[in-house]
Amino acid sequence: MVDGKCSKRYLRDLLAETITGNDGYPLYRRRSVADNGRSVVVKVKGQNVDVDNRWIVPYSPILSKAFETHINVEYCNSVKSIKYICKYVNKGSDMAVFAVTNANDEISQYQMGRYVNSNEAIWRIFSFAIHERYPTVVHLAVHLENGQRVYFNESNAADRAARPPSTTLTSFFTVCQTDDFARTLLYADMPRYYIWNASSKSFQRRKQGTPVEGHPNVFASDALGRIYTVHPNNDECYYLRLLLVNVRGPTSFKQLRTVNGQLCATYREACQLLHLLENDSHWDDTLKDSVISSSPHQIRTLFGIIISTCFPSNPKVLWVKYRDDMSEDVCIVCAVKL
Template sequence: MRFRYMDVMALVRKFEKPDIFLTMTCNPNWDEIKNELYPGQCAQDHLDLVARVFRAKLEVLKKRLMENDILGKVHAYVYVVEFQKRGLPHAHWLLIMKRKYKIRCPEQYDLLIYAELPNKKKYPELYKMVTKHMMHGPCGMLNPSCPCTKGRTSCKNRYPRPFCDSTSQGKDSYPVYRRRDDGRKEMIRGHTLDNQWVVPYNSYLLRTFNCHINVEACNNIKSVKYLFKYIYKGHGRASVAVREAGKKDDKGNVDEITQYREARWVTPPEAMWRIYNFDLSKNHPLVQQLQLHLQDMHMVIMNKRDKVERVIKRPRVKESMLTAYFDYNRIHPEARGILYRDFPKHFTWNSTDKVWQPRKNVAY
């Protein structure tokens, strides 16, 4: 978690704060899934198919964002795939836009992000998708047993949101989106909901992927920490008890502590994702992790069967990225103006010979 977090913070240092936070959730009713099922089957019967289709959709989304510039020209991105204990996989994206395409005013927010029900007569297909995928709840007083309200006095996601005639910058890193009281309402899960319950979305992405795809504007690095602290806080765990009914010790007591076992909880979609060896997270551009250590205290990779004496006698065993950086600066004066953190932009690391070599093309 720490390594991945630091990689993304290196991107933030170079390209400034993230601009867009995007969440895409798998839809089990996608045609690509339903068309491959046998009569009487559902998506839960072929979670290998669910994992493969969701991964293909992620690749399409990446192409639309990076090559087609749907939300503007992207300078850097990172995404992380999450698997809930009882639910479908979804991916969280952070996009850092190029300086010209950064969102800086409410008028630009309204061009990309919507938090209202569309015109049902003018956009019937979009209206159907918004009411199906982008309506929160109902929760709060309408449904106290909803997971986001259970054990609380109100919704933890602050729904229903107040009406607002225009978009403005909020107190936290997210703006207050326009939610006009235009009288548009829809019956959702037994309750009549209006614009106060709409989750922010992008019309093009919603119509293209036909799934829950939340798009938010953000300008705070807290979203980076949330991305990795929440996802990589540790794998899911479950307590399991396996015992014979009525079995007791010599004194007639039942030792419940020794009979329970803590085990790792892996959902079927996550198991298939790992079997297929799909990426759990990815960032662009790539970040070179540099070694930093005291003298003669760098890490050495060795096989457990190797003898320490032979490892110490290996050629250039005392060299590392850091010592090679010092050596290159000592020999080549033109490199002395480049900081160690920026060295990979101009040079590549040869792990075999343990030397820095000039790049043919300058990196980001």
């Protein structure tokens, strides 16, 4: 078993018996020709090389024949030896960058190459999972009525406009119309009890999992629902999302805007009736106190600070209530000019 690549590692002095070196590595018996050792002349690159027992790698003939491959075998009797051997097994994958140049093309095409080490190769051979995510997270769409994303071409544009595809939100409304249990859930709770079927674009009850007490044929899982975020600048969609987080079992966009039997004109108005928005009474009192002793210019400045940094829920109401006080000096100037 001659291994040229390992020659520097195993090339030792000739020894009559195996001994342990000072560094913990064994110095194997490598008999000289005079001590029944062997020697052979090997031609390497046109030159004759004398190969003797110093070039022989430790091996097991039984293992080599059984696995039909070259297997190094060493006896480890120190931590250094174990560390040296195991680092080849556990060092992980590596990566290399190489170039492929086409003689007829001025542009060099670069490709990424990698090799798989022994432990990763075994993992793949046995078809073990490469990665997993737990628990399952289902992203839930949020959009205004008839505001879902639609993909179309020239041939199906009219059909897609007349019958837009269902989304997780519209399917949630549909399930709540016929399923009593779904009407007890929030939008984000749906993936825990229902599976989203991407092919039919609909929610379907889970058939496996933990049974829900008091609800036959209803099973729960560890799946999580995550509603896409909406920037407050997209105000109506933002307030729609706020309602979906707090209202259970809505059956339609219209029903979502209905509060105590009253149909609201906007989703923002519905949020206000449900007290989901911050009360503006604090800013009302602030402006009321400012009117007593401040000039119109100072009141306008205060109002600008409130609407730009404090985010009142209904700045229009504050403006209508205090606009005369904020514009008093402007009206006086206009009257004098006239």
